[in-house]
Amino acid sequence: GAVVSQHPSWVICKSGTSVKIECRSLDFQATTMFWYRQFPKQSLMLMATSNEGSKATYEQGVEKDKFLINHASLTLSTLTVTSAHPEDSSFYICSATEEGGSPLHFGNGTRLTVT
Amino acid sequence: QKEVEQNSGPLSVPEGAIASLNCTYSDRGSQSFFWYRQYSGKSPELIMSIYSNGDKEDGRFTAQLNKASQYVSLLIRDSQPSDSATYLCAVNKDQAGTALIFGKGTTLSVSS
Numbered sequence: 001g002a003v004v005s006q007h008p009s010w011v012i013c014k015s016g017t018s019v020k021i022e023c024r025s026l027d028f029q030a031t032t033m034f035w036y037r038q039f040p041k042q043s044l045m046l047m048a049t050s051n052e053g054s055k056a057t058y059e060q061g062v063e064k065d066k067f068l069i070n071h072a073s074l075t076l077s078t079l080t081v082t083s084a085h086p087e088d089s090s091f092y093i094c095s096a097t098e099e100g101g102s103p104l105h106f107g108n109g110t111r112l113t114v115t
Numbered sequence: 116q117k118e119v120e121q122n123s124g125p126l127s128v129p130e131g132a133i134a135s136l137n138c139t140y141s142d143r144g145s146q147s148f149f150w151y152r153q154y155s156g157k158s159p160e161l162i163m164s165i166y167s168n169g170d171k172e173d174g175r176f177t178a179q180l181n182k183a184s185q186y187v188s189l190l191i192r193d194s195q196p197s198d199s200a201t202y203l204c205a206v207n208k209d210q211a212g213t214a215l216i217f218g219k220g221t222t223l224s225v226s227s
Contacts, residue, residue, distance in 0.1 A: 006158075034214050043203065043219040044159070093158045097213045104149075104215060109158040 003027055004096050006107030013084055013114055021079045021110045023094030029074035030096035034104065035067075038091040050077045084114045117142045119218035121204050127224045134191040136221050138204030141185070147207040148180055149215065150189045152200045159203055163189065194225045 003026040013019050023033055032051055036044040048058045048069050056069035068080040077096075081088055091111055095104040118141040128134045136150075147166055151159035163178040165171045165187065171178045177190040187206075191198055201220040208214040 032213065043217040044215075046208065046214055046216070049214055091156075104161075104213060106158040106160070111156075 004030075004094065004105045004107040006094050006110055008110055009108055010111040011113070013112070015085055015114055016083055018080055018082045019084055019112060021081075021092055021094070021112075023077045023079070023096070023107050025075045025096045025105075028096075028098045030077075030098065031074060033071060033077040033094055033096045035069060035077075035079050036093045036095065038093060038109075044093060047079075081112065084112070086114045088112065089114045117145070117206065117208065117216045119204055119206055119216050121202075121218035121221050123219055124222040125224050126221055127226065128194050130194060130196060130225055130227045132194050132225075134194045134198065134223055134225070136189040136191075136202050136204075136223065138187045138189075138218055139185055140187070140204075140206045142206070143182070143185060144210070145185075145206040146210060147213075148178070148187045149205040150176075150178060150187075151203040151205060151217075152198075153203055153220065154200045162202075191223075194223075196225050196227045199223055199225045 005024045007022045035047045038044045047062045048056045050056045050069045050071040052071045052074050058064045071077040093109040094107045120139045150163045152162050153159040165178040165180045175192045179188045201222045203220045204218040205215040208216050
């Protein structure tokens with residue numbers, strides 16, 4: 001089945017620094033990738049939709065200048081959390097779908113802790 | 116804005132019993148429905164997808180969809196301790212794409 005790889009699986013960073021998270025589709029071409037965030041005991045909240053070669057579409061309330069998304073190829077999307085703060089500590093999960101396909105395949109997630 | 120509602124639980128069932136998980140959604144135009152299982156600290160994994168009214172069976176899992184009542188459920192037969200997890204209900208965000216809106220999840224505990 002379709003595999004989505006996410007790296008790193010966990011990261012600890014200091015407040016004010018930036019962190020980059022990678023999401024790769026390993027055995028299919030992902031024209032669209034999605035970034036979700038999950039706080040403890042909460043559900044997954046869609047942050048943005050990323051299309052290869054175009055700007056990401058952000059959900060209401062998500063700061064595009066803080067959460068930079070780059071979808072440079074059909075197999076790679078990156079999320080950069082800029083100037084991270086403790087309130088950005090969360091579980092970030094990417095997902096991808098093949099063209100015209102559903103449902104979503106999820107990466108293993110990245111646990112971000114900002115100290 | 117679309118909403119997906121689930122009872123957070125916990126739902127406790129003995130091993131071998133049937134676990135019934137329920138979900139309601141707000142947008143009558145929703146077309147695609149999914150059940151995901153999420154273990155603590157892990158990302159969700161797809162269990163079932165359903166697109167039309169009625170039942171869909173896959174092994175011990177049965178998804179049921181009733182669009183008139185805006186209701187989707189998941190039945191787990193012969194529940195096992197390994198089924199203990201949080202079950203997330205999701206519906207498509209819009210007809211144009213495959214982004215999903217998730218419920219908060221129901222925590223299932225299967226005791227041996």
